[in-house]
Amino acid sequence: MKIKKEKVLIIGGSGFIGHNLAIKLCKDYDVSVVDSFDVNNIKSFKSKISNNQNSFYIKILNERIKLLKESNVKIYNQDARNYKKISKLVDKINPNYFFHLAAVAHANVSNKNPFSTFDNSVRTLENSLDASRSLKKLKRFFYLSSSMLYGQFKKTTVNENTICEPLGIYGALKFAGEKMVIGYNQVFKTPYTIIRPSALYGERCVSRRVIQIFIESALKDEPVLVNGNGKEKLDFTYIGDLINGMIKMMKSNKSKNQIFNLTYGKSRSILELINILKIYFPKLKIKTIKRDKLMPIRGTLSMKKAKNLVNFSSEYNLERGMKKMINWYRQKDNEKYFISKNQK
Ligand SMILES: NC(=O)c1ccc[n+]([C@@H]2O[C@H](COP(=O)([O-])OP(=O)(O)OC[C@H]3O[C@@H](n4cnc5c(N)ncnc54)[C@H](O)[C@@H]3O)[C@@H](O)[C@H]2O)c1
Numbered sequence: 166m167k168i169k170k171e172k173v174l175i176i177g178g179s180g181f182i183g184h185n186l187a188i189k190l191c192k193d194y195d196v197s198v199v200d201s202f203d204v205n206n207i208k209s210f211k212s213k214i215s216n217n218q219n220s221f222y223i224k225i226l227n228e229r230i231k232l233l234k235e236s237n238v239k240i241y242n243q244d245a246r247n248y249k250k251i252s253k254l255v256d257k258i259n260p261n262y263f264f265h266l267a268a269v270a271h272a273n274v275s276n277k278n279p280f281s282t283f284d285n286s287v288r289t290l291e292n293s294l295d296a297s298r299s300l301k302k303l304k305r306f307f308y309l310s311s312s313m314l315y316g317q318f319k320k321t322t323v324n325e326n327t328i329c330e331p332l333g334i335y336g337a338l339k340f341a342g343e344k345m346v347i348g349y350n351q352v353f354k355t356p357y358t359i360i361r362p363s364a365l366y367g368e369r370c371v372s373r374r375v376i377q378i379f380i381e382s383a384l385k386d387e388p389v390l391v392n393g394n395g396k397e398k399l400d401f402t403y404i405g406d407l408i409n410g411m412i413k414m415m416k417s418n419k420s421k422n423q424i425f426n427l428t429y430g431k432s433r434s435i436l437e438l439i440n441i442l443k444i445y446f447p448k449l450k451i452k453t454i455k456r457d458k459l460m461p462i463r464g465t466l467s468m469k470k471a472k473n474l475v476n477f478s479s480e481y482n483l484e485r486g487m488k489k490m491i492n493w494y495r496q497k498d499n500e501k502y503f504i505s506k507n508q509k
Pocket of ligand 1 (some may be wrong): 363
């Protein structure tokens with residue numbers, strides 16, 4: 166007899182985290198992805214100037230879709246800001262697990278475009294939460310928050326009880342998002358798990374966070390631009406570790422109605438990151454620029470709670486994760502999107 170698979174819905178599921186999660190879950194679950202493909206995705210890159218870098222990003226965004234299709238993930242091209250349409254779709258899919266990942270997932274972009282960030286992050290979250298009220302079989306609503314809601318770290322390590330004092334639009338909206346999720350739990354008993362990742366990196370990312378920017382500059386033989394003195398530390402987290410942690414939380418009842426940090430669990434400095442890069446790019450050049458005051462000084466996110474409640478432990482230190490990512494770039498860049506000016 167064929168066993169009916171449980172259903173997973175991922176709003177923003179063609180994004181960096183979403184497509185990786187969908188691909189990992191598709192063997193054991195019936196997975197549906199909803200995405201507008203409009204924020205940090207194909208439509209937005211197609212509307213930007215045509216250059217090698219954007220062509221590379223479009224290529225890997227198409228690759229995400231190909232991977233989703235090959236994994237038999239159902240893909241719905243739908244803007245989650247549209248309350249009526251999203252409610253109808255959520256009812257039709259009727260998921261057991263609901264992941265809300267849609268957002269403007271970048272602090273700098275959020276500070277430049279607060280309205281669109283509110284619309285795509287908070288409006289979409291409100292629609293997802295409200296649509297989930299009618300789901301009789303819902304086991305969990307997952308919300309992806311961020312380390313940015315802690316603001317400036319006052320100690321080298323923060324845990325989930327540390328007071329949150331977000332700096333800037335992105336962190337403020339993540340803080341609001343967490344409170345909305347908790348509010349829906351208080352009023353409608355929506356079962357939730359909130360996850361706070363930090364400094365994610367990995368293959369098929371187009372978000373241009375520090376590791377991606379550094380690797381792409383190194384491939385082009387351009388100097389890497391370091392904000393400040395390079396001593397600043399971040400809890401760099403490889404995408405595979407995050408996805409494994411998310412799935413552990415999905416499968417455990419102990420994560421119900423809880424907030425978790427979900428990172429590698431040990432911060433490393435930008436200078437350490439550069440030293441790892443130099444193994445692969447010995448001639449790497451470095452240029453120092455002024456740091457953005459709206460970017461909080463962060464550090465380590467304690468992983469004790471995730472370890473204790475769902476037995477999570479990370480596997481990819483920076484050395485291991487960087488090796489994977491650089492090898493991927495070197496294989497992927499066979500069409501020489503990142504060729505150095507001197508080689509042209
Ligand atoms: N990547 C990180 O380092 C990181 C760290 C902390 C938290 N997060 C959070 O995790 C979540 C996912 O991040 P990501 O890195 O996958 O981001 P991403 O930008 O790669 O993916 C977001 C996806 O949401 C979609 N989307 C946005 N607005 C939409 C709308 N109105 N309707 C439908 N789809 C819409 C986009 O098209 C995109 O595919 C976000 O909430 C982000 O803030 C990410």
